[in-house]
Amino acid sequence: MFEPIGTFPSCATAWLAAAQRLITAGGEAYNLVVDIEDPVKHSPADAAVILDVDRFLRGRNAYPVTTVANTIFPQDLYRRHGATGFRIEYLRAYDAIRKKGWGRYFERMVRWPGDNGQMTDQLHDLIEKLGTQLKSRQTFKSVYELTLFDPARDARRNRNRQCLSFLSFKHHPVRGLMLTAMYRNHHYVSRALGNFIGLGNLMAYIAKQVGTPVGPLTCVSTHAEIDTASACAAKDGEDADDTEQGWTITEARDLIASLTAKQPRPASAAGAAR
Numbered sequence: 001m002f003e004p005i006g007t008f009p010s011c012a013t014a015w016l017a018a019a020q021r022l023i024t025a026g027g028e029a030y031n032l033v034v035d036i037e038d039p040v041k042h043s044p045a046d047a048a049v050i051l052d053v054d055r056f057l058r059g060r061n062a063y064p065v066t067t068v069a070n071t072i073f074p075q076d077l078y079r080r081h082g083a084t085g086f087r088i089e090y091l092r093a094y095d096a097i098r099k100k101g102w103g104r105y106f107e108r109m110v111r112w113p114g115d116n117g118q119m120t121d122q123l124h125d126l127i128e129k130l131g132t133q134l135k136s137r138q139t140f141k142s143v144y145e146l147t148l149f150d151p152a153r154d155a156r157r158n159r160n161r162q163c164l165s166f167l168s169f170k171h172h173p174v175r176g177l178m179l180t181a182m183y184r185n186h187h188y189v190s191r192a193l194g195n196f197i198g199l200g201n202l203m204a205y206i207a208k209q210v211g212t213p214v215g216p217l218t219c220v221s222t223h224a225e226i227d228t229a230s231a232c233a234a235k236d237g238e239d240a241d242d243t244e245q246g247w248t249i250t251e252a253r254d255l256i257a258s259l260t261a262k263q264p265r266p267a268s269a270a271g272a273a274r
Contacts, residue, residue, distance in 0.1 A: 002031035011196035012046035039200030068194025176213030186221035
């Protein structure tokens with residue numbers, strides 16, 4: 001049982017198509033599969049979609065798109081501090097936060113608890129491994145993975161746990177760095193668009209470090225839904241902000257319908273209309 005959405009050129013177009021499918025399916029689906037051809041480039045039409053979604057979320061005191069994206073890859077810190085300093089700045093800021101439940105994906109990538117109190121920087125190790133392989137005669141294409149689900153911290157919890165579970169990277173000889181992301185649960189109004197953008201930023205960072213192009217992003221949401229409020233995330237395991245006001249299912253449908261209506265019409269359809 002799965003819902004294949006197809007391949008789309010960008011994060012915004014893929015998100016909108018998947019959101020439309022969820023609306024058609026009654027608001028939720030299992031094993032929703034979305035493929036994004038170029039997860040790092042955003043056209044003017046894409047930027048308009050991102051801005052409208054961001055405005056919708058901010059207007060209801062929900063996390064903006066950039067905040068959601070930065071939980072996966074802290075793009076702003078990377079811009080300011082570069083590849084050598086942004087991890088340190090991220091962890092310093094993270095450790096100063098009292099509430100550490102929501103937004104810990106990048107922290108798990110760079111500070112995974114190991115044996116004897118030792119911490120593993122999964123992201124550093126992946127980049128080092130991939131970089132070494134790309135310089136060797138025989139390049140292994142499918143041995144690059146990051147785990148976000150931690151049995152010790154997550155298995156017994158039904159609330160306040162991770163939704164992004166696993167990242168599997170591949171290196172294609174022509175396309176470059178490819179990524180398949182696995183979500184156990186996906187809130188499409190409050191999270192998914194920011195998630196796609198954050199995953200694309202993560203791919204761009206890794207690709208730059210090893211000198212390879214950014215390839216496609218495939219996202220598998222084992223459960224996806226049109227959430228009616230960010231605060232409802234708590235019932236399925238994500239942390240929520242008590243100040244969030246939420247929205248109705250009608251408002252969510254109206255948002256998606258309005259964004260769909262603004263999309264450029266295909267040239268063939270325009271020609272047929274004439």
